[in-house]
Amino acid sequence: MEQQTVTEDHAPTSAASTMDQRPGLHVDIGQRRRAQHNEVHITLKDVTVKYGTFTAVRGVSLEVPRKEITALIGPSGCGKSTLLRTLNRMNDLVPTASVAGSVRYNGEDIYDADVDPVEVRRRIGMVFQKPNPFPKSIYDNVAFGPRLNGVKRELDDIVEKSLRRAALWDEVKDKLGQSGLSLSGGQQQRLCIARAIAVDPDVILMDEPCSALDPIATLRIEELMREMTSDYTIVIVTHNMQQAARVSDRTAFFTVDVDNPQQERSGVLVEVDDTETIFTQASDERTEAYITGRFG
Amino acid sequence: MSTTLTTPEPSKLRGIGGGRADRLFRGTLIFAASSVLVILAAMIIRTTIEAWPVFAKEGLFGFVFGQQWSVGTSRSEVTGTYGAFPFIYGTIKTSLIAVVVAVPLAIGIALFTNEVAPKWLRRPLAYTVDTLAMVPSIVYALVGMYFFRLYVWGPAGQVIADSPLTSVPIIGGFFSGPVLLSSYWSAANILAIMILPIITAICRDVFAQVPEDERNAAYAMGATRWEVMSKVIVPHSFSGIVGGTMLGLGRALGETLAVAVLIGSSQRWAGRLFAGGDSMTAVIANTFADAHPEAIWALLAIGVTLFFITMFVNIGARLIVARVGGRVGGGAVI
Amino acid sequence: MTIDTQPRAVLDPEPQSLRETTRNARRRERFSKGMTFLLFGTVMAAIVPLVTLLTIVVVNGWPAINGEFFTQVEPLSYRDRGGGYLHGIVGTLYMTGIATLISAPLGLGAAVYLNERPGRYANIVRFFTDVMTGVPSVFVGLAVYALIVSGSGGFGLGFGTLAGAIALSIIMLPIVVRSSEEMLRLVPADLKAASYGLGARQWQTTFRVTLPAAAPGLTTGAILAVARGAGETAPLIMTALGARQVVTQLTGAPQSDVGLLMLGGFRQPFDAGIERAWAGGFTLIAIVLILSIVARAIARRSQL
Structure with a gap:
């Protein structure tokens, strides 16, 4: 059973059971206190993102460790989704967007003039807020990325491996020809994860991947995410504090800052630390106020 | 930060040449998009050049207001006299009458479709009216010639010409007989039917844009359905209706075969409604096949004049419709 | 209290039943x-x-309407009965077909441009496309005559199938552009984002995601444009001119058309010619209405 495999890594007890029995403040975070993090995978240095003249995110410096889950949390409008999209240059698709500062992936600035954004997105995959399978068959959804790269022969293998990795294989192996839209919401989201995995990225960005899902489907995805850390670096944006606490190794707290001369509202990073530290002894009082406000 | 983080070796992100396909793709798209502008410009420039000798001889004023149109037979120079007033007059007269007939009907149909008809009936109603726009012009010409003018517009015109309306001072003469079967009146009527769908479609779209809140506010004050329609929906949509009307006018000005068959092809213009006349499109369609080169230049001159008249009307209409709301009339381009 | 300045009784003499209306x-x-x-x-x-x-x-x-109508050409005299519009039907289908081959890819490309690269140039193109839908078809006929048919435009192609088809394609082009753009706009941004997120390039996203997702709507728009082209007659007077037999050449010989044959037939006072014109009208209406019904059926099946 897929559920059992979760226990092998970081989350020995089911996160949901904790939540179910003791709703409210108590969340399971103790399992991921770490003395030492993995090496850095992505480094942001003084990143500022603007849409036209509006500054969405200002001066963010952040390090994302390899094969761990980093959660970006904060009130709405704090720019966490915007920041996530700068990590694989999805913001390039917004004509007015501009990025200052540096985003280094394996030490290489992804915004260098001679870097191809398409190659960046192939290495750094993305899962979106709303499940968005293509109106194609399940198989074609997963095969979409490999086909872009000209893969023809081992397609069946890749599709199966990706669906297994996304813990969806058993549910869909007999109906690969059916439309991706025929699946339930949670299954659709796991299909989107499988689709992202199929292009063999090593970082996966998740933009509130569970916000459109019910609690059971959410749990499924969270388990999957924990399990995926054996191979992938994951950065997740979530507005759900419990979720951040349950799944992430590190948490970065963002807030909306109006403290500048132009009276502009833009997102800033308040602090980043081990998830346990953030949730139990945050050093900045804004973080603490936000977290206790959310839980209390 | 409390933890130690180490940096690994860089991996390769660059030097991949796949962007070339995208550049080719974008180039193709720009070519396709530009084709619209190129075709439009080529058409207007070429026709203006060819028509130039006629404009040069008559002068713009002489061409537009000249009363006499007698074609020459030269292959190289302009020998005839080309005064296009009877045609311009006929085009504008029939189109304006068509608009006067069609706009109230279109508003009524759109109100009924959007506000009165039960939900299940709305789409079929809209489709039915849109189907009027699908009927080819030549079929309107055929049915107009062998049915409507004989059994509907002719008799209806006779009733009007026999009515006391003709003894009203000033406007009376306009409605006086004799009633010809092929006349400004018949042409205007067929035009009214033909432009009804586009005006109706625009009206439907702008009425649908009236916020539900405004509608509900009026109903909540005890307004009747008619009061909501006449005091909230129509005033709110006024500029959209104007835009739709101008689009309809543009269509009427350029409509060809139905008018060519029904207007009577009389080169003398007349002030009366029930007299025969001619229009710009009619004279082009009716005389092109037998025209000598210099007459073709003259027809091109009419075409250029027609193009600019319709273009001004259309640009005005589009600007108004676009201001009302980007999405309005998208479905009505056809 | 100021409320008392206007006695209640004046406004509301006695409690009134809701069923009593003023x-x-x-x-x-x-x-x-x-x-x-x-x-x-x-x-x-x-x-x-x-x-x-x-x-x-x-x-x-x-x-x-009978078998002869679809299999024979019209007799030389409008007085003679029998014969049919075979040459006209061939010409109409031939010219409409070529016009579709020209306007559909061009129009679709322009629509993709408008959708993918918004900005000032796209707005200009969109605006003039709208203006172009209002250009009188007879003017398009004259312009194609001046540009392509007569020698003065530099081509001197002469009357014929290609000239007629080009005129029809110019009429169909803006319809294809605008209807396709509306349909492409309905493709959710999510789908495109997903494709880009997987490392797809713009052309790959367009061909593998956007166009397939919008396919039913695009087909609908194209069919409606075809219906419009098939029903156009006026511009063919200056470009196809008309013929008395079946013409298969692309250029070099005037081409026939159902509408042109009708125009010739019903304006003469001879019953035989007028009857054939009615049959032609029936044929045109049938083609156009069937196309529009098919188009709407496809549109209804669209998932967008």
Whole structure:
């Protein structure tokens, strides 16, 4: 059973059971206190993102460790989704967007003039807020990325491996020809994860991947995410504090800052630390106020 | 930060040449998009050049207001006299009458479709009216010639010409007989039917844009359905209706075969409604096949004049419709 | 208290049943009903001519439709019975087909441009596309004559299939562009984002995600444009000119068209020619209405 495999890594007890029995403040975070993090995978240095003249995110410096889950949390409008999209240059698709500062992936600035954004997105995959399978068959959804790269022969293998990795294989192996839209919401989201995995990225960005899902489907995805850390670096944006606490190794707290001369509202990073530290002894009082406000 | 983080070796992100396909793709798209502008410009420039000798001889004023149109037979120079007033007059007269007939009907149909008809009936109603726009012009010409003018517009015109309306001072003469079967009146009527769908479609779209809140506010004050329609929906949509009307006018000005068959092809213009006349499109369609080169230049001159008249009307209409709301009339381009 | 300055009794003499309405309210309600009925009348003013037109075309056209009509060309004299519009039908299909081959890819490309690269240039193109939908078809005919048919434009192609097809394609182009753009706009941004997120390039996203997702709607728009092209006659007077036999050449020989044959037939006072014109009208209406029904059926099946 897929559920059992979760226990092998970081989350020995089911996160949901904790939540179910003791709703409210108590969340399971103790399992991921770490003395030492993995090496850095992505480094942001003084990143500022603007849409036209509006500054969405200002001066963010952040390090994302390899094969761990980093959660970006904060009130709405704090720019966490915007920041996530700068990590694989999805913001390039917004004509007015501009990025200052540096985003280094394996030490290489992804915004260098001679870097191809398409190659960046192939290495750094993305899962979106709303499940968005293509109106194609399940198989074609997963095969979409490999086909872009000209893969023809081992397609069946890749599709199966990706669906297994996304813990969806058993549910869909007999109906690969059916439309991706025929699946339930949670299954659709796991299909989107499988689709992202199929292009063999090593970082996966998740933009509130569970916000459109019910609690059971959410749990499924969270388990999957924990399990995926054996191979992938994951950065997740979530507005759900419990979720951040349950799944992430590190948490970065963002807030909306109006403290500048132009009276502009833009997102800033308040602090980043081990998830346990953030949730139990945050050093900045804004973080603490936000977290206790959310839980209390 | 409390933890130690180490940096690994860089991996390769660059030097991949796949962007070339995208550049080719974008180039193709720009070519396709530009084709619209190129075709439009080529058409207007070429026709203006060819028509130039006629404009040069008559002068713009002489061409537009000249009363006499007698074609020459030269292959190289302009020998005839080309005064296009009877045609311009006929085009504008029939189109304006068509608009006067069609706009109230279109508003009524759109109100009924959007506000009165039960939900299940709305789409079929809209489709039915849109189907009027699908009927080819030549079929309107055929049915107009062998049915409507004989059994509907002719008799209806006779009733009007026999009515006391003709003894009203000033406007009376306009409605006086004799009633010809092929006349400004018949042409205007067929035009009214033909432009009804586009005006109706625009009206439907702008009425649908009236916020539900405004509608509900009026109903909540005890307004009747008619009061909501006449005091909230129509005033709110006024500029959209104007835009739709101008689009309809543009269509009427350029409509060809139905008018060519029904207007009577009389080169003398007349002030009366029930007299025969001619229009710009009619004279082009009716005389092109037998025209000598210099007459073709003259027809091109009419075409250029027609193009600019319709273009001004259309640009005005589009600007108004676009201001009302980007999405309005998208479905009505056809 | 100021409330007491106007005694309640004046406004509301005694509690009134909801079933008792004031005279004014009754009058307004009656007026509303009357006007609503008038609106229904305006709907009839559109439906009655349509039904009449269709009925008359069927009543007059159907008896004249027979095997000969589709397999033979028209006799030399409009007085003679028999014969048919084979040459016209061939010409109409031929020219409409080529016009579709020209306008569909070009129009689709322009629509993708408008959708993918918004900005000032896209707005200019969109605006003039709208203007182009309003250009009189007879002017398009004249312009194609001046540009392509007559020698003065530098081509000197002469009257014929290609000239007619180009005229029709110019009429169809803006329709294809605008209807396709509307359909492409309906493709959720999510799907495109997903594709880009997987490392797809713009052309890959367009061909593998955007166009397939919008396919039913795009087909609908294209079919409606074809219906419009098939029903156009006026510009063919200056470009195809008309012929008396089946023409297969692309250029070099004038081409025939159902509408042109009708125009020739029903303006002569001979019953045989007029009957064939009715049959031609029936054929055109049938083609156009079948196309539009197919188009709407496809549109309804669209998932967007």
